[in-house]
Amino acid sequence: MTSKQQIEILATDEASEPMPKRKRSNRILWIAGPLVVALIAGWFYLTAGRYSSTDNAYVQADQVTIAAQVAGRVVEVAVHENQPVRKGDLLFRIDPEPLQIAVEQMQAQIAAAGDYLNASRDTFRSASADLRASEATLRNHEAQLKRIRELRSRGLVAQKALDDAINDVTTARGTRDSDSASLAKSRTMLGGAVDTPLNELSGYRVVMAQLAKAKLDLSHAEVRAPIDGTIGKMHLQPGDYLNVGQAAMPLVSNSLWVEGNFKETDLTNVRVGQAAEIEVDTYPGHKWKATVSSISPASGSQFSILPAQNATGNWVKIVQRIPVRLSIDTTNNAGLILRAGMSAEVEIDTGAENSLLGRWTANQPHRPQLALDR
Structure with a gap:
C-alpha cells in the first residue's frame, strides 16, 4: 500500500469521528455572547434617563454671624475656634458695669417722674382754686363796672372812676384766662383727670420704656448661641471693643x-x-x-x-x-x-x-x- 493511500485512509477515519467538545463550546459562546450583550444593551436602553x-x-449649612447688640469692651470669651456649642451656651460677655449704671439711672428717673406727676396733681388742685378765685374777682369787677357806668351817665362820678373800673375788669379777665391755661396744662399732664393712675400717664410710661430698654441692653451684655452649631474662624479676645452690630464670630x-x-x-x-x-x-x-x-x-x-444680558451683542x-x-x-x-x-x-x-x-x-x-x- 502506497503512502498516498495511507493518507486517504487516515483522512476518512478523522472525518468519521464525532466533533470535539472544544468546537461545540466555541459555537455556544458565539451564540450566547451576543445574546448577553444584547440583553445588557436592552436593559440600559429601557432604563435610560x-x-x-x-x-x-x-x-x-446655615451660618449665623454673631454680632454685638450693645457697644462695650469684651471682658470674657467663653468659646474658641471650631468648638461645638448648644443653643443658649455663653459665647462672650461685654462689660456690664456701664449698662448696670444706666439701669440704676433710669430707676432713679422713674422715681423722680412719679414725684413730679404726683406734684402735678397738687398743681392741678391749686390751679382749680386759683381759677375759681379769679372768676369770682372778674364777676365782682364786672358788676362794679356796670354801677360806675350808670353813675357816670348821671354825672355823679368822674371819668377817672369809670376808667379805673374798666381797667380792673380787664386785669381780672387776664388773670382768669391765665389760671384757666394753667389748669388745662395740669389736666393734660395728668391724662385729663386728676385721679388718673400713675402707670397710665404718658410721662411715666416713657421713663418705664426707657428702663425696659436699659434692662434689655444689660441682658445683651451676655451673648449666647442662638442655635446648635460649631464656632468658625474667630479672632475675638478679651479687651476688644465692639460696636453695635459689629461681627464677632461665625456660627x-x-x-x-x-x-x-x-x-x-x-x-x-x-x-x-x-x-x-x-x-x-x-x-x-x-x-x-x-x-x-x-x-x-x-x-x-x-x-x-x-x-x-442675552439680548445684546453676540449670543452663545x-x-x-x-x-x-x-x-x-x-x-x-x-x-x-x-x-x-x-x-x-x-x-x-x-x-x-x-x-x-x-x-x-x-x-x-x-x-x-x-x-x-x-
Whole structure:
C-alpha cells in the first residue's frame, strides 16, 4: 500500500469521528455572547434617563454671624475656634458695669417722674382754686363796672372812676384766662383727670420704656448661641471693643443639606420628594440617602450681581445650572462627619425612563414644579 493511500485512509477515519467538545463550546459562546450583550444593551436602553446625576454639588449649612447688640469692651470669651456649642451656651460677655449704671439711672428717673406727676396733681388742685378765685374777682369787677357806668351817665362820678373800673375788669379777665391755661396744662399732664393712675400717664410710661430698654441692653451684655452649631474662624479676645452690630464670630449650624447644581437638561423628570443618593468626596464608597426637598425658581446666574444680558451683542447658548436642595438622612452615617463646603456627587432616582417603553410605563405624570420653602 502506497503512502498516498495511507493518507486517504487516515483522512476518512478523522472525518468519521464525532466533533470535539472544544468546537461545540466555541459555537455556544458565539451564540450566547451576543445574546448577553444584547440583553445588557436592552436593559440600559429601557432604563435610560431614570437617574439624574451631577458632581457639581456641595454640602451646605446655615451660618449665623454673631454680632454685638450693645457697644462695650469684651471682658470674657467663653468659646474658641471650631468648638461645638448648644443653643443658649455663653459665647462672650461685654462689660456690664456701664449698662448696670444706666439701669440704676433710669430707676432713679422713674422715681423722680412719679414725684413730679404726683406734684402735678397738687398743681392741678391749686390751679382749680386759683381759677375759681379769679372768676369770682372778674364777676365782682364786672358788676362794679356796670354801677360806675350808670353813675357816670348821671354825672355823679368822674371819668377817672369809670376808667379805673374798666381797667380792673380787664386785669381780672387776664388773670382768669391765665389760671384757666394753667389748669388745662395740669389736666393734660395728668391724662385729663386728676385721679388718673400713675402707670397710665404718658410721662411715666416713657421713663418705664426707657428702663425696659436699659434692662434689655444689660441682658445683651451676655451673648449666647442662638442655635446648635460649631464656632468658625474667630479672632475675638478679651479687651476688644465692639460696636453695635459689629461681627464677632461665625456660627455654623448643625443642620446640613446638599445643594446640587444640575444642568437644566437633566431636570426634565426631577420632582420634589424623589429619592437620591449622595457620595461625598471625603468618604469615597459611603452613600447617604437623601430626598429632593426643593428646586430653585431660577438658575444660579439669575441671582448673580450682574445677570447675563442675552439680548445684546453676540449670543452663545450655554446650558444653565439650576440649584436643587436635597435633605440628608444622617441616621446611618457610620460616625462620619459632614462639613459645610465638602464636594459631593448626587444621583436622583426619577423613576421615569426616556425610552419609548419608559414613556408608556412611567407612573409619575409631569407636574409644574415650584420652589419650596426650607
